[in-house]
Amino acid sequence: MTAIDARPGPVTPAAPVPVAVRARDVLTSEWTKLRSVRSTYWTMLVAVVTPIGLSALVAVTLANAPGNSPPVDPLLPGLLSLEYAVLAVGVLGVLTFSSEFSTGLVRTTFAAVPRRRAVLAAKAAVLGAVTLVAGELVAFVSFALVQAVLSGKHLGVPLSRPGVLGAVLATGLLLFVVATMGLGLGAIVRHTAGGIAALVGLIFLPAILGLLPAPWGGRVGRFTLLDAARQVTALHPATNLFAPGLSLLVMLAWPALTLLAAALLITRRDA
């Protein structure tokens, strides 16, 4: 990049800037924003350390449970522990947009990039990439830890067994899914507290519906984010929910629909 002179040059005609270059501009900008605030580091630390420690703890509990063959999925500890980490990345997702609205920074952002959907997309891409990498890291480290504990009791499963690799990969998706969903909610609600409340409401309230008596528990529960995630990541999927493939779509539909709603609203409202 060359330094531009402080004095005005001739009026620069609006030189055509390729869309790919503009996309790179906005991505770079959002990446700088994400890595220049402390909340990113704190929430990611919580999101990575908590589930790894927690999954090991759950595995130890399972391994030492009385009775020899617990009918428990050996992959469950990895997912269960991530269900706590989703709160951290969900809050990060909400903050990524809501903090711009609450401080008024969003007006600088939108004046610099009038194509607001490009801003939303760039934020989703940057946050999505970070949480995807972190999520997969957590999923594989947790898996290794849990299996190390369980294999001592001959309860573990190797990564090479059919379905296990896919299930672990899918477990790692959870952080990405919830973070981008939080981002969409932050853009829709535009307040941090409201966005977090909406996120918790959409993730955990429907989970209660899964506890309805049969067959309603499954009929409703199959559409909830957490039940879909469990179905995708289970070694032995439940029969009353959608098949894992369809459940994966349900899991991805939550952030997709949230971001779609955000994209529709973001250009219609005054900043």
Next chain:
Amino acid sequence: MIEVDKLVKRFGAVTAVDGLTFTVRPGHVTGFLGPNGAGKTTTMRVILGLDAPTSGTTRVNQQSYQALIRPLHQVGALLDATALHPGRTAEAHLLSVAQSNGIGRARATEMLRLTGLEAVANRRVKGFSLGMKQRLGIAVALLGDPRVLMFDEPVNGLDTEGIAWIRQFMRALAAEGRTVLVSSHLMSEMAQTADRLVIIGRGRLIADTTTAELIESSTRKDVLVRSPRAGELAELMTARGATITKEDDGGLAVTGLDAPTIGDLAASRGIAVHALIPRAASLEDAYLDLTGESTDFRAASPRTTERPEGVPVP
């Protein structure tokens, strides 16, 4: 160049901008004046594509803002200096905005130097004074070396030194041939900074003029005369072509004759004069005269002078 054409902006039942039309040309500092709530900030937001107009259009350099590619190269704006993420450093903030328009780190660093923020570049902005935030906002506005600059109430809350710095800065930018629009609710501030004035009240245009013309046409000059034989003296002065308004306390407000002439006249007829005071209304008074009718919320005023409904626009 900034063009605002028949702009209307309503928020629910409130009409913030009501059919506003004006053009801001390059090479001058144009003051955008009006009482608080007159619609200045709303107009600037519409110009920047942040608020959608209810009707009417705004254009910058003959283009709609939405159509601008990398807009920071054409328009730089400082709306609210405090609109920053408190946890981000000055440098990170400036860099993130620069990158969104393909502007590199070197230029961002250069702007920090230009605005005197080099030493605090790596500090989080939550510890910044308002003056430092204003400087950072100006650094952001100048990033793309834009031909058009807009500042919303840039001197609000600044100390004397900061005000002088910004004033000199804006004049320098205009002298370089840029279009500079600066809003303020203080006439006294604009009189020292702006060459041209766009004055609005309740979202409507009140005056679009030069500062010099406004001073020329709106400044009231008269002489206050008190005399125990006021009636007699008034007749003499009227005969010499003066226009006289009787004030409530018995004083005479005389225009058309200067103080020495009135004094000589009174002396020649042996009329005692108790007061002979030349008066000049300030530009601030002229501004109040213009906007007085259009202020939404006004404190009860001791001024009793009646002002005509349709104030003549110079």
